[in-house]
Every structure is written in structure tokens, then in C-alpha cells.
Amino acid sequence: MKVLSLVVDGLERAREDGLVPWVFQQGADIICLQDTRCSEYSLTSNDFFPSDYHAYFADNYDNHRINGVAIYCREMPKAIMFGLGFMDYDPLGLYIQADYAECSVGSILVPSSRSENATQKMHFLNQLSGHLQKVRNKKREFILCGGWELAWQPRDAEESGNRLDITGFSIEERDWLGSLYRAGYTDAFRQVDHEEDDFTWWPEGDDKPGLRTDTHIISDGLAERVTAAYVESEEAFSSHAPVIIDYDITL
Secondary structure (H helix, E strand, O other), X not given: OEEEEEEOOOHHHHHHOOHHHHHOOOOOOEEEEEOOOXXXXXXXXXXXXXXOOEEEEEOXXXXXXXXXXXXXXXXXXXXXXXXXXXXXXXXXXXXXEEEOOOEEEEEEEOOOOOOOOOOHHHHHHHHHHHHHHHHOOOOOEEEEEEEOOOOOOHHHEXXXXXXOOOOOOOHHHHHHHHXXXXXXEEEHHHHOOOOOOOOOEOOOOOOOOOXXXXXXXXXXXXXXXXXXXXXXXXXXXXXXXXXXXXXXXXX
């Protein structure tokens, strides 16, 4: 199973940069998009709805031009879940999940600490850790793809040095991510790639330092089933790079 994930900075805008034909030519079984800034009903072109994919969208209830996530599935899922059961956050269009027999794949957009709602980020993450511990008791595996805006180790932040003012690299944020990895979850990308220059986000432009904040966080039971992972650095559709990971999984 090949899973592709990308923060698009607006799906309609990314289409103008060639995303739509490219993304559907990658042969991914599941495509997870974040920060779509649209609803399913605001997309007027059939280009967004290829016949060989089932498309599902979760948008911001009050303004579909803010946030938004989507998931495209070749194999129709058994169920689609919208939101995480968080009263304050589900209306913001931050999460959508496709459930299969033994595996669930989620597309997640963590609230940004660079926005006017910066205080929401740690509140959301703390609720998320509780949720992720609960679902560890279920007899299924999880793949959570998205723009986490979190970097754990210095090698994941270009020119990090001793700085703590980098977005997603504060002590509190790094501790949260480290605690998650010690509690039954794994950075799928690092299972097979240990290089120090695989960055995925350039928040201040591509001539500024990059961060590796986009990844698939998976339940530990899938750790040995990651067979390949790479960042698509040759194509630029947004301030983020696509992350593509192959799993030894049959849906």
C-alpha cells in the first residue's frame, strides 16, 4: 500500500501549480491532503474527482476557506470518520479518517502556532495524546498523515543549533512528540530513512531553513511493515513537500 501525504496550502491554488495531474499519477492507494481551504461542493472541476478514487472532505464549518483536510482512496473504505470527538476542534476541519478491516488511515492538520489561534495548538495536541492512547486498545493499526508542525530532533530542523524559537521546535512541542513515540507510536519515515537533509516545510520560503514536520505517525505494530519512504523534493506545489511511504499492507 502506497500512501501519499501533502499540506497543499489551498487545493485550488495548488492545482494552478500542477498538483492535480501529478498527484493522481503517483499510483498511491491513499492520498491524504491537508490545509485544502475548500469544501467538496466548492470544487467545480471534475479534475478533483478522478473516477479511480473515492474522495472525502472535511472542511471548516464556519469558513471552508480555512483549514480543511481530504482523503482519496482507491479501495472504498468500510467507514469514514470525520473529526476526533473534540468539541472545540472538530468543526475546524482538522481530521478525517478512512477505516479498513485492520487499518485506519487519517489525514490530520494540527492547528498552527503561527496563526492568531496559536494557543490552540498545545491544547489540541494534549487532547490528541489522550485519544491516541485510547485507540491503542483497539484491534487495529493506525496511520496518521499530516502537517504536524512539530520537529523532534535537531536533524529535523535545518540550522537548528541550540535554537528553541523555531516553529514546532520548542521544548514543550518536542517533549509532546517524544512522549508520543515512547507510548506506542512511530515516525514511519525514520523506519527506513535516517538522512539529515530530508526537509518537508519551508515556512519562510524555499531560500530559508527547512523543517521535517510532515510525516506519517503510525502505531508500533506497523513499524516493521514500512518498506520505503521518501520526500518528493523535485516538485513544488506549496510550502511543503509531498511525503510518500510504502507499507507491506493489503487493504
